[in-house]
Amino acid sequence: MREEASSKQWEKLYEVTCNLKALEPWKYFWDTQLIAIFLKDSEEPVFASIMGCGGNCYGISVYEGLEGLRDFDMIASTEETGIPPDYAMLEQSSLTCYFGDREEVPPDQKKIIKELGYKFRGRGEWPFYQSCMPRFVPCTPDAREVEVLTETFQNLFMAVRAVIEERIFVDWDKGEILWRAYNEKTGLWNMFAESIPMVEREYPLIVLQDEVLKRRLKKRPKVGTEISVDFAYVHASIELEEYERPISPLLFVTLDHASGMVLDMKMVNPEDSEIDVVLDFFVDYLQKNGRMLRLKARNPWVFAALQDICEECGIQLEKDELEEMDQIISEIREHMFENF
Numbered sequence: 592m593r594e595e596a597s598s599k600q601w602e603k604l605y606e607v608t609c610n611l612k613a614l615e616p617w618k619y620f621w622d623t624q625l626i627a628i629f630l631k632d633s634e635e636p637v638f639a640s641i642m643g644c645g646g647n648c649y650g651i652s653v654y655e656g657l658e659g660l661r662d663f664d665m666i667a668s669t670e671e672t673g674i675p676p677d678y679a680m681l682e683q684s685s686l687t688c689y690f691g692d693r694e695e696v697p698p699d700q701k702k703i704i705k706e707l708g709y710k711f712r713g714r715g716e717w718p719f720y721q722s723c724m725p726r727f728v729p730c731t732p733d734a735r736e737v738e739v740l741t742e743t744f745q746n747l748f749m750a751v752r753a754v755i756e757e758r759i760f761v762d763w764d765k766g767e768i769l770w771r772a773y774n775e776k777t778g779l780w781n782m783f784a785e786s787i788p789m790v791e792r793e794y795p796l797i798v799l800q801d802e803v804l805k806r807r808l809k810k811r812p813k814v815g816t817e818i819s820v821d822f823a824y825v826h827a828s829i830e831l832e833e834y835e836r837p838i839s840p841l842l843f844v845t846l847d848h849a850s851g852m853v854l855d856m857k858m859v860n861p862e863d864s865e866i867d868v869v870l871d872f873f874v875d876y877l878q879k880n881g882r883m884l885r886l887k888a889r890n891p892w893v894f895a896a897l898q899d900i901c902e903e904c905g906i907q908l909e910k911d912e913l914e915e916m917d918q919i920i921s922e923i924r925e926h927m928f929e930n931f
Contacts (some may be wrong), residue, residue, distance in 0.1 A: 593835045596737035604737050607727065607744040608688055608718050611651070616751040623667060624763050625787060627725065628746045629772040630739070636770070637743050638663060641751075643690075649715060650689035653743050659684060661792045668791075671911065673889045675917075681839055685723045686736050688744075689878050691780050691913045699731055710727050721829065726861040727836040728828045746771050746780070748825030753782055758831075760784065794895035797866055799903075809904050814881040817848035819913055820872065822865065824918045840921070843868050845917055851920060865892035873897055877904070887911035 596604075620626075620641040628637040635656035640663060645650035653662045662683040669676045693711070694720040696704070704711070711717045719798060721729040722736050732740060750771050752890070753759045761769050761784040770786045773780050799805050821844055828837040841859040846852070847863065854876075860867055876883070885907040888894065901908040 594725050594734040596732070596866060598703075598706065600734060600737045601801060602628075602707050604720075604741045604744070605704075605707060605709055605718065607741055607748065611744050611748045611751070612690060612718070614748065614751050614755065616641045616651070616747075617649060619751065619754050620644065621763075624761070625663070625768045626747060626750050627768055627770045627787075628743055628750070629770075630746070631773055631879050638746050638768075639743060648689070649685055649691075651744070651747070652685050652687040653740060654685050654740050655685075655739065657788060660788060661790050665792050672891070673912065674891070675823070675889075677826075678822065678824060678890075681723075681841075682725045684725065685725050686732055686740050687720055687721045688740065689812075690715055690719070691719060691729065692716055695719060696732055696790045724836070726838060726859075727834070728839045729838050729929055731744065732799075750782060751778065754906065768916075778868070792891070794891040796898055797870070797896050798871075798899045805900070805903060808877050808882070810898070811877050811904075812881040813905070814883060816880070816883045816885065817885040818854070818883050819846040819848055819887045819911065819916050819918050820844070820869070820874070820890075820893055821913055821920070822859070822892065823916075823923075825920075825924050843872065844916065844919065844923075845920060848885075848915070851915060853921075855882040856923070865890075867910070870897035870900075882906055885909060887913065890912050898925065 608671050621644045622640050623641045628680065637656070638654045638660050640652045640654070642652065654660055656727070662685060665674065666676070666683060669679050687703045692714045696783045700719050715886055720740065722732040723729045750769055754761070759769065759782055761767050767784045769782065770785050771780060771782045780898045823842050823844060825842060827840050827842045829840055830837045834900065835910050843857045843859055845854040846853055855872065857868065858867070882904050883902050883906060886897065886901065887909050889910060889912065897908055
């Protein structure tokens with residue numbers, strides 16, 4: 592059950608946010624130069640990414656634990672992996688404070704600002720906060736998340752000031768990041784430069800255990816079709832009673848490469864597994880149509896689900912940029928209100 596933050600919690604968060612903003616931390620950090628902070632009573636650190644050094648989007652994102660760091664790595668490495676950036680952005684779990692314009696501030700946060708008596712003037716001066724979770728529309732942080740942001744920003748203020756005052760040196764080029772941790776023995780906060788943990792999102796390969804089904808699929812006739820498959824968010828919002836947050840519809844789209852026609856389009860529920868969605872499509876297609884010649888994809892969940900069974904069935908599984916798929920997805924987004 593969601594617990595809303597109290598006025599006192601929000602007031603403290605706005606106070607530390609304004610203090611941090613006054614340091615203009617984006618003048619001293621690139622968004623890939625992370626600050627790791629062990630909050631009190633936490634087993635894993637939070638990782639803070641400061642945005643704005645390039646002069647576009649100003650803000651601070653907080654990723655909780657090593658799982659959060661994996662999400663950051665997924666976003667930062669989209670050029671290498673081929674995952675579409677808009678997909679990666681909506682697949683992350685994070686807490687972010689942006690500094691934007693008044694019209695960007697959600698109505699509930701405008702109300703909080705007014706009640707607390709804060710006054711912000713000008714473009715890029717209004718702080719607003721987002722809690723991101725895969726399959727859901729970003730929303731205002733709850734009570735726990737406000738506390739995480741507050742404690743993180745309190746410590747981030749001290750870390751940024753230490754860098755500005757040149758009291759600590761971090762060799763970013765050698766893979767170091769800035770760490771801040773509380774020493775219970777001394778009662779002091781320590782800061783030091785150390786390597787970033789090497790993590791990446793895991794997509795475990797699936798081996799189909801049903802030998803009868805496997806033999807049946809291998810016996811299906813070979814057909815000359817080339818099929819493209821992908822997961823894509825449609826940038827919409829759907830409110831359902833069973834979820835506390837509005838869901839951000841995730842589609843699984845299959846495309847016939849020769850005709851450019853959409854074969855199927857399935858909305859993936861928040862509790863659905865990508866692996867199950869991909870395997871259900873694959874098994875159903877082979878049973879109805881036969882073994883396709885080639886299957887193209889770029890999403891790592893597709894490769895995790897199908898690499899083994901495609902080898903078993905003699906089907907070419909290829910990584911592709913899926914430019915035609917991008918066009919189809921763009922058209923779906925333009926007409927999504929007609930389709931949903």
